[in-house]
Each structure stands twice: as structure tokens, then as C-alpha cells.
Amino acid sequence: MSDDFVLQCSDIHKEFPSESGNGVLRILQGVDLQVKKAEIISIVGSSGSGKSTLLHILGGLDHPTSGDVFWEGKSIYRYNKDQLAEQRNKQVGFVFQFHHLLPEFTAMENVMMPALIQDVPLPNAENRAKELLDRFGMSGRLNHRPSQLSGGEQQRVSMARALTNNPAIILADEPTGNLDEKNTESILSLLFQLRDMEEVSIVLITHEKDIATRCDIVYSLHNGTLNGI
Numbered sequence: 001m002s003d004d005f006v007l008q009c010s011d012i013h014k015e016f017p018s019e020s021g022n023g024v025l026r027i028l029q030g031v032d033l034q035v036k037k038a039e040i041i042s043i044v045g046s047s048g049s050g051k052s053t054l055l056h057i058l059g060g061l062d063h064p065t066s067g068d069v070f071w072e073g074k075s076i077y078r079y080n081k082d083q084l085a086e087q088r089n090k091q092v093g094f095v096f097q098f099h100h101l102l103p104e105f106t107a108m109e110n111v112m113m114p115a116l117i118q119d120v121p122l123p124n125a126e127n128r129a130k131e132l133l134d135r136f137g138m139s140g141r142l143n144h145r146p147s148q149l150s151g152g153e154q155q156r157v158s159m160a161r162a163l164t165n166n167p168a169i170i171l172a173d174e175p176t177g178n179l180d181e182k183n184t185e186s187i188l189s190l191l192f193q194l195r196d197m198e199e200v201s202i203v204l205i206t207h208e209k210d211i212a213t214r215c216d217i218v219y220s221l222h223n224g225t226l227n228g229i
Helices: 051-058 081-091 107-117 122-135 151-163 181-198
Strands: 005-017 024-036 040-044 066-071 092-096 169-173 201-206 217-222 225-228
Touching: 005 051, 005 201, 024 051, 024 201, 024 225, 040 051, 040 181, 051 169, 051 201, 081 092, 092 151, 107 122, 107 151, 122 151, 151 169, 151 181, 169 181, 181 201
Parallel strands: 040 201, 040 217, 092 169, 169 201
Antiparallel strands: 005 024, 005 066, 217 225
16 A cells, blocks of 8 residues: 555455344445545544444554555554554544543643653653643643543543644544534634644544535545545
């Protein structure tokens, strides 16, 4: 696969045993995708269409039944479990609808975590966390725990954490799905700023077509296949 693309997947299939135990449930059926540097791609689809499943496969959090995923031209299945985790921490940032912040740690500690996992020196990790949280308008909330933050603030911390290790791509799964209109617009503006300032690529999963159409390319996931809109 070409290293001209930040992320590619080829002929991705994903099947699960049916609830009845007879046969299989085919979620993804031959999905192909290519993402260029600094490109924002959105994927829309109905609930249960497989959007989150596809995102987890693209990020190496789940395995397809068949097919391959490439980060910067290299198959992620060439790595063992530990190597894949290390590469994922370096190359991919995740933003989820429900944040997944560690409740016992402060905002700054949550943002520092990916760098500390990579053995980045503590002062460097602290400086990077402060820089990112300041960029996201959170400099006054560094020492607040998630329970002390609003939903919009938690999502800002989550986005800062996703950028800590300067990833090539951010995979965002319904990042505004739990926010009101004002916070939704704020988070979307920040995502586009990230693309422009960091030249990071973004794959955005959403069920809202008005959000999706603001992206560079829009795909629809329907009946297990990915099609351009």
C-alpha cells in the first residue's frame, strides 16, 4: 500500500455469530478507504450500521474477519500485540462520545497519560499538556477532575489528550453526540482548527448529515458497504 496515505483499509469484512446461533451477522462487507494527510473524512450511517465497528478496526482496537489496515503504508497486522499498542499510541488519537477520561486523574494528568506511556520525560509531558489545554481554552481547569467538568469541557480534555503524541490521524466517534448545540459548534470548530494547525487527518463518525457535509469527503455506510455521497 502507498505511504502517500495516512490511513488505508482494504476489503474489510466483519462478521459476528447471529443471536440465534444459526449463521452469521455480516456487519462490514468489503470496505475500502483511503485518508490523505490533513484530510477530514466523515462517515454517516444509521444506528447499528457498523460505523463504530469500522472505526475500531481502523484504529487497531478490533480485528476484521478479513482484510487489512495500513498506517502510513504499513500493515498494522505485521505487529504483535505490544508493538501494535505502541504504534497506536504514537500514530492514532481517539475521541469518543463519552470521553473515557480517567476519573481519578486531573485534566492535565489525563492529557499527559499518552506521553508518559511513551516514556516522555515528565517535564516535557507537563509542558505539552499545558500547551494543548491552553489551546482548547482549558488553562483554568488543569487541576479539575472529570466530575468537576462540564460535558463540553470533558470533550475538550479528550481532544487535547488525543493530540498529545502528535498523531498522524484522529479517529472521532460521535464526538458531539452528547453535547448541546453551542458545545457541538465549539468542538467542530476546534476539530477543523486542528486540521489546519497540526495538519492532522481526521475520520469523523456521525449520524448528523449537516455535520458530515462540512468535511472534505463524506461517505455513507449502508448494508456493510462504504459509498461516497
